[in-house]
Amino acid sequence: MTDPAASILILDDDPDVACAAQLLLRRRYGKVATLNDPAGLAALLAGGVPDVVLLDLNFTPGRIDGAQGLAVLDQLRAQARPPAVIALTAYADVPLAVEALKRGAGDFITKPWDNERLVAAVDNALARHKPALGASSLMGESDAMRELKAMIARVAPTEANVMVLGENGVGKELVARAIHQASPRAAATFLAVDMGALPESTFESELFGHRRGAFTDAKGDRPGRFQAARGGSLFLDEIGNMPLAGQAKLLTALERREVTPLGADRAEAIDVRIVSATNLDEARLFDPAVFRPDLLFRLNTIVLRVPPLRERAGDIPALLSHYVALYESQYQRPARQIDAGALDQLCSFDWPGNVRALRHACERAVILGGADQYRYADFGLGAAAAPVAAAALAAPAPMRLGAVERDTIAAALEQAKGNISHAAKMLGVSRAALYRKLGKHGI
Structure with a gap:
């Protein structure tokens, strides 16, 4: 989820930790501030209460009781419209984080964190703080998009596993989030995992977790993605890129509804709804040399097909308007219109990268466009972008x-x-x- 209107505060006494979190989150949210000393919190709150606060629980070297962090939590919860709070804690502080949950925090993240888990926690905190729009956040009123939204509305309230098919860049994760937000699990975690990016060597640890000492670098217990998404939805993106060995391990977990963390002697029950996605065409997906048929039938109870942008050209003007406005806000640039001739060209472009390519083109136009209106060349689509490149070379x-x-x-x-x-x-x-x-x- 990208929300240019969202405000996030990271309150941690370690500047490196705060900066790392800021760099991760600022690409997705409008304002991401950091604060290293809780003494400055009152002045900051006087200028406006953020939507989400990532709160460290210890601010003095050597102290591990969390009293300072809990006091700050009480201060935040006392606001007229309190922010959503996510506690940041070291592995050894998990009991303290549980105490923070009892006192009003909505979630906790262990340090060092997993980037996907942190983003998912912030997304879910925002969803609770700012009620989500669900399928209505999927932009477009073409017949294809109306049909897709209707399918989401019918499928979301069920527990059926859903497979989302579509080309790169069509918005498969957005569809998955819409399913989650319209489901009974909406208040719990939505966690996205790029299955194709999981190394075979750490596949089980990443998905199923591990115990301290299970392998050389296992310095503490760590929950896997299945445990982290407990009660919510687990989005398995690019599942078609999984090696067959990994597919077998995933199938076993889904069949048994349990996982065994590395180094553990007992299995743990899992409670997640599975939404998966792939850009493979269906002929390859049904090829047993590429994808296990038994796993496929576990995942594709319901299949949703997301149309490419070239098949819903009528939605392009609204998408352009949305993303141009988003990046104007993000980069603090003045609002400008798209030249009428440029709009015609953009609507007739076939957009091989789909909505993702359109979004990137809008970002480029906002950054580089220098005229009173956006021109086609500003969007960097093909040879028409040459004048912009020449202008850039002529710059000081x-x-x-x-x-x-x-x-x-x-x-x-x-x-x-x-x-x-x-x-x-x-x-x-x-x-x-x-x-x-x-x-x-x-x-």
Whole structure:
């Protein structure tokens, strides 16, 4: 979920921890602030209460009782419209986090966190704080989209497993979230997992969890994705990219409705609804050399097909308007209209990357467009973008070099999933140097 109007506060005494969380979340939400000392909280709240607060429970080195964090939690809960609170805690502080839940926190995250789990927790906190729109958040009024929304409305209240099919970029995760938000599990976690990105060596640990000492780097108990999504929905994205060995392990878990964490001697019951997605065409999906038929039949009780953007061209103007406005807000740029001729060209473009490509094109136009109205070239679609590229080359060198550096840093952070140490290593600079550059470029 991307919400440019959402405000997030990260309250943690470790600047590195706060910065890492900020870098991860600021791409999805409108305002992500950090605070390292709870003494400054009252002044911050006077300027407006955030929607979600990520709250560390200990602020003084050596203290582990959590008294400071719980006092801050009480302060937050006393607001006229209190924010949703997610407790941040080390593995050893889990009992303290449970106490925070009893006193009003909505969730807790263990440090070091899993990026997908943290984003899912914030998304769900926002869904509770700002009631979700469900299937109505799927933009488009074409016949194909109306039919899809009607199917979601019929399927969501059930416990049936759903498989979402569609090309890259059509919005399969958005469909999965709409199913979750319109289901009886809406108040619980929606957790998305990129199945194709899970290494075979850590597949079981990532999905089913592990116990301390189960392998060399297992320094504490860690819940898997199935346990983390307990009571909610587990979205298995790009499931068609799973190796057959992983498919067999997943099938066993679904058949038995239980998982056994690595290093554990007992299985744990699972309570999740499975929504899966793939961009494989159905002929390949039914090829047993690619995908196990027994697993497929477990997953595709209901099949939803998301139409590509070229088959619903009538929805393109509304999507363009939405994403241009979103990025104008995110980058604090003035509102501008799309030139009428450019709009015609954009509507006739076949959009091979679907809504994802349209979104990226809108972001590019907002950043680079310099005229009173957006021109077709601003969107960077094919040869028509050449004048923009030429203009960029003609820009003064310091501006051009600064933009290249900023883009390179942003790409490294994205590849490192917000991990400052990994990004610094990729860029060949120290952590301190990277922090200075982050401040310089306002990243």
